[in-house]
Amino acid sequence: MFVLTIDQRGSRRHGDRVDHLLAELADHHERTGRRPLRGFERTVGDEVQGVYDDPDAVVDLALHVLRVGGWTVGIGAGPVDEPLPDSPRAGSGPAFVLARTAVESAKSRSRTVPLAVRGRDDGAGRDAEAVLVLVAAVASRRSEAGWAVADAMSADDLRQEDLADRMGVSQQAVSQRLRTALWAEERAARPAAARLLAWAQGSGEDRPARA
Known part of the structure; x- marks a missing residue:
């Protein structure tokens, strides 16, 4: 299981x-169409x-929240303690403890990106x-483009070419913007992050042996 704890930054300046x-x-x-097992609540x-x-x-949601800022x-x-209650507030187990450790670590001022992951498999x-x-x-x-x-x-x-027609620009312009945005590289990295998260649960399933 994966528990996400999301904490507001600078609430004294910006309000709740x-x-x-x-x-x-x-x-x-x-x-x-990707919904949580237990929905977010305060x-x-x-x-x-x-x-x-x-x-x-989890990867999709975490990157979206970071983009929102x-x-x-x-x-x-x-793991989480079963049966999992309807409210995340009532949940317990290692994943909840790890999420708390992670969010506190992510608050470090030395971090350029305010995100941290902690797993039962720490590596x-x-x-x-x-x-x-x-x-x-x-x-x-x-950039916005x-x-x-x-x-x-x-x-x-x-x-x-379809996107170029829709935007009224050349296909070369679309291709250049995608290269500059490193879009293909991001799409390739997301599944890798998801596999690592799955391994971080500590079950050992589908994880290759270390050399």
């Missing part, structure tokens, strides 16, 4: 934005928590964190 985030997360889940103060069983959905993301990968968890941080750092450097083509290609599964 939890309700806005919860609405944003609900819209994201509706738009992508836990304490300006913090929210949700539970997933799909590592691909203003939040610290902690991911805990490991795989930190590897997953490294990939996610790198992807988020690359995405943070995109880069995001426009990246979002369109990701959402609609278009061919570059």
Whole structure:
């Protein structure tokens, strides 16, 4: 299982934005069709928590929250106490403890990307964190034009020539924007991060032996 703990940054300056985030997360889940096992809710103060069983959905959601900005993301990968209650606030088990450790670590001022992963398999968890941080750092450097083509290609599964027609630009212009945005590299890295998250749960399933 995967527990995500998301804490607001700078709430004293910007006020409580939890309700806005919860609405944003609900819209994201509706738009992508990737929903949590237990939906996000406020836990304490300006913090929210949700539970997933799909590592691909965790990667997607974590990178989306980082793009929105203003939040610290902690991911805990490991078992939870069963039966899992309806409310994340009532949940317990290693994944919840790891998520708390992760979000506190992610608050470090030395971090350029406010995200951390802690897993029952600590090595795989930190590897997953490294990939996610790198992807988020690359995405943070995109221009508006880069995001426009990246979002369109990701959402609609278009061919570059179709997107060029839609945007009224040349196919070469679309190709250049995608290269500059490192869109293909990001799409390739997301599944790698998800596999590392799955291994971080500590089950040992489908994980290659270390050399």
